[in-house]
Amino acid sequence: MPTVSINWDWWQWDSWQDALLSFEPQMQASFKQMREQYGITFQEGIEALGHILSCQLPQVAVSTRNLQAVIEQHEDFELTSLVEKSQKSRAESIHSRPSLKTAYVSPSNDTEYRIAGIYQELLGIDRAGINDSFFDLGGNSLIGIQLISRLRKDFQVELSIPSLFQSPSVAELALVIEEIIIGELEQLTENNEDRDLVAISPSS
16 A cells, blocks of 8 residues: 655644743744744645645655745754753743642652752752652653653653653653563563573583
């Protein structure tokens, strides 16, 4: 079956729009301006999709702008760049923990302390309780990607992005990370035992 890859430029409505509400007003305004000025309408998208499916090309870019101009401006809108700008702004304006339904409970071990510290740094809050949900504290999918990247680096574990949605609190993520570490240690022990068995096996 033929497959086509479609690279869409800005849409006038974006499913990430609500997730971006936690970003600073200046950045929100920039996104809004780009959508209004260059965004693809639903009608334009439907018409473009019809043309794409009829021409049978392997890859197509859809944009209301000159494609070269889009490529040249791409660096300014890369995910990493956006997150870093947001983090810098948050770090300059630390705010109090929001009023949540969950009571504040402080970290009780090293893993929880380290995860809570990353929450506080990325979200720009003065403290994060172990039962506080990342999303209730103001996190979104973009910052979540950065969070998972930091956890992978700091704990040296293969942590998946869906883990954050399944276990959004500090305590839950701490358990996930500890289980991964324990599993890796058990696997390492089994591998060492297998090598020892091979080493003492009599030669044929």
